[in-house]
Amino acid sequence: MRTIHVTASREYDVCVGPGLLRECGERIAAVCGTGAAAVVTDSTVAPLYADTACASLERAGFAVSRFVFPAGEASKTLKTYDDILRFLAENRLTRADLLVALGGGVTGDMAGFAAATYLRGIRFVQLPTTLLAAVDSSVGGKTAVDLPAGKNMAGAFHQPSLVLCDTDTFSTLPGDVFRDGCAEIVKTGVLAGEELFSLLERGALADRPEEIVARCVEYKRSVVAEDEFDTGKRRLLNLGHTAGHAAELCSGYGVSHGKAVAMGLAAMARTCAARGLCPAETAERILALLEKAGLPTALPYGARELAAAAMSDKKREGDRLPLVVIQGIGRCRVETIPGEEFETWLREGGAL
Numbered sequence: 321m322r323t324i325h326v327t328a329s330r331e332y333d334v335c336v337g338p339g340l341l342r343e344c345g346e347r348i349a350a351v352c353g354t355g356a357a358a359v360v361t362d363s364t365v366a367p368l369y370a371d372t373a374c375a376s377l378e379r380a381g382f383a384v385s386r387f388v389f390p391a392g393e394a395s396k397t398l399k400t401y402d403d404i405l406r407f408l409a410e411n412r413l414t415r416a417d418l419l420v421a422l423g424g425g426v427t428g429d430m431a432g433f434a435a436a437t438y439l440r441g442i443r444f445v446q447l448p449t450t451l452l453a454a455v456d457s458s459v460g461g462k463t464a465v466d467l468p469a470g471k472n473m474a475g476a477f478h479q480p481s482l483v484l485c486d487t488d489t490f491s492t493l494p495g496d497v498f499r500d501g502c503a504e505i506v507k508t509g510v511l512a513g514e515e516l517f518s519l520l521e522r523g524a525l526a527d528r529p530e531e532i533v534a535r536c537v538e539y540k541r542s543v544v545a546e547d548e549f550d551t552g553k554r555r556l557l558n559l560g561h562t563a564g565h566a567a568e569l570c571s572g573y574g575v576s577h578g579k580a581v582a583m584g585l586a587a588m589a590r591t592c593a594a595r596g597l598c599p600a601e602t603a604e605r606i607l608a609l610l611e612k613a614g615l616p617t618a619l620p621y622g623a624r625e626l627a628a629a630a631m632s633d634k635k636r637e638g639d640r641l642p643l644v645v646i647q648g649i650g651r652c653r654v655e656t657i658p659g660e661e662f663e664t665w666l667r668e669g670g671a672l
């Protein structure tokens with residue numbers, strides 16, 4: 321097992337390794353003490369892992385209750401959030417008690433938001449079960465639900481008290497969900513530098529998932545520690561996401577987040593190489609790694625349509641767009657461009 325210590329407004333450990341669900345109760349009790357624990361999970365994860373997690377919590381002395389919602393992004397709404405709050409109230413959870421998010425990014429984001437707001441904030445623990453949740457959403461304290469007007473539009477910063485990532489849970493992930501996580505891992509490789517990137521090129525995710533997840537968390541930790549509230553360095557994590565979010569929108573959310581990020585990352589790599597911002601070889605390596613992971617690298621939408629979608633992004637700054645520019649592996653920087661120039665960037669990146 322590997323442990324990464326995160327320093328933000330709350331300090332906490334992220335533990336990564338096999339078999340952690342079986343022993344989550346004692347690990348959580350050691351950090352939070354015992355009391356009531358409400359486990360929030362979805363309808364796919366519940367039959368796979370809820371019994372193991374709940375039994376461990378009960379053995380450690382927690383009074384456990386379970387809230388299960390229908391799996392999928394479509395559940396990440398104010399309605400489900402409201403149902404969770406009511407469930408917590410019905411079970412009389414107090415500020416001394418705990419919420420446990422067991423599942424992927426949808427569960428973690430929504431349960432985290434409930435924990436951030438119920439009684440003005442109770443503690444919560446993340447038990448991520450997808451690759452994406454392990455390397456990205458469970459660390460850093462961003463919690464949210466979607467609004468009809470857009471994704472993650474209502475939320476809060478609320479750091480967990482502990483993150484336990486049981487790498488055994490990845491074995492049941494559908495291939496497509498696994499690949500979505502790979503896209504964020506490739507992105508992290510480009511940001512973090514040669515060491516992680518070349519490990520990925522050598523196929524280390526399959527052989528040493530624990531090490532790869534831990535390295536990704538270490539990178540995210542370093543960014544969050546400097547910029548918890550996303551006003552500076554944390555914007556680097558948006559690499560590939562401006563074009564990616566636009567692709568998600570243009571597909572009517574028919575393309576998953578991970579695949580859209582892969583398309584966006586590939587487009588940025590091509591544009592940066594075309595503009596001489598990074599060596600052609602850097603772009604080739606990024607494209608090859610995405611392809612090896614079974615991810616799409618073509619951006620099959622019109623540049624004009626994508627640019628218009630990007631201007632509705634919540635990360636827009638007036639009529640300017642912050643873009644993460646690739647200068648090399650481990651050498652990325654944020655550059656803010658006039659919104660109208662983005663169409664050209666996209667065209668150079670291969671958009672139609």
Ligand SMILES: NC(=O)c1ccc[n+]([C@@H]2O[C@H](COP(=O)([O-])OP(=O)(O)OC[C@H]3O[C@@H](n4cnc5c(N)ncnc54)[C@H](O)[C@@H]3O)[C@@H](O)[C@H]2O)c1
Pocket residue numbers: 362363364365368391392393396423424425426427429449450451452453456457458459460461462463471472489490491492493494497500577
């Ligand atoms: N908070 C953040 O910083 C942050 C960062 C990135 C993404 N996100 C959010 O994360 C969400 C996407 O996360 P996700 O891809 O994990 O989605 P998800 O939680 O919907 O999980 C994807 C699917 O996999 C299933 N699943 C989960 N674990 C499983 C397992 N071990 N075995 C089999 N099936 C399993 C789920 O039931 C679901 O159907 C989005 O809502 C996104 O906005 C948040």
Ligand SMILES: [Zn+2]
Pocket residue numbers: 504561577581
């Ligand atoms: Zn992402």
